[in-house]
Amino acid sequence: MHLHRDLIVSTAVALLNEYGLADTTMRRVATTLSVAPGALYWHINNKQALIAAIADYIVGPVLDAPATDATELSRRLRQRLLAFRDGAEVVSAGLSQVDNPTWWRLVEHVEQSLAASVECAAVPESLRAAATALIHLTVGATTFEQSRGQLAAFAAAAPPAEPAEPADAALADAAEPATSELERAVAFIIRGLQSTTVEDYARK
Template sequence: MAPRGHSADDVARAALRILDDHGLPDLTMRRLATALEVQPSALYWHFPNKQTLLAELSDRIVGRTASGVPTDLRTEAFSLRDALLAYRDGAEVVSSTLALGLGSTLAHDRLTAAVVHDGFDAGTARRGATTVLHYVLGFVWHEQQRMLYDSVGARDMEASGLESDDFAFGLDLIAAGLRARGRV
């Protein structure tokens, strides 16, 4: 029988709030249980371990990109970036989940469909999508680290070094490389 009053959705929503308010290092099962006013053991009814919970959070973060209609690579990459930036440490949560082979493959699948949509074969699309996924995760992780440092006064926001169009520039380089490879 499930813990009274809390569904898996309740647990995941509370975990996302803690992630946003305190960051990944402070998203503990104990803190989550306290927020839900249950014993930590009650959480394991819905999620057998923290990695499974993080996989659910990753799926929810990436799920923000799902429009149902395949679009071009640039649109998908920007959509993924926006989804990751919507949650504190979003890139780290998604990246760690992917590294463990947990959670859905939605981000990669959408990027692959976008590369196919741009006229490439399935093999090139899969490899190109992997490259773009790693680029987006790395770029956003870096952005989120800088935002954290800026928020605690560790860095001068004026001297951040990241321009708003740097993401687009890097993405355009990858797309140009794909197009050039297609002509070889």
């Protein structure tokens, strides 16, 4: 077997979905690939670099898609995060690493979407602040959503003291409100950006 970076990352993603972030270790990846742990370090330096690579894998399709309006982009990002176990936590940890180029690509992509969503020219500084806020909002809200879902699943797995609603039903009921709340919050960001136009900025 020819060991390469893409194989390591795809294996790590599969392990992430099976075991979660805490138990997706370099040693477990190496064992799954039937190689010595040291062999991985020729391609990925440490677990932090592995997390960043998984985050890139998760966010990649969002970046590769054409820029659309900000609400749709936030929806796509949320759906992509939810497609992976601990997806939001992984992306938060991966993109928060210093000088991660994927972070800046995502910021620029969101800036383009926000610019297409407002009805007038926005100040570049305001676009950057709004883009950062939208990413933090989407990733943070999805982290909360995934954590709540995991707690519901754990509660459903434990012997209940009294009949309880199945976890799948509870998650299904919660999904639509979570989507609506996130989209309303994104709308607040867009309206705030619209109120800070180039003309308004020039008059200050």
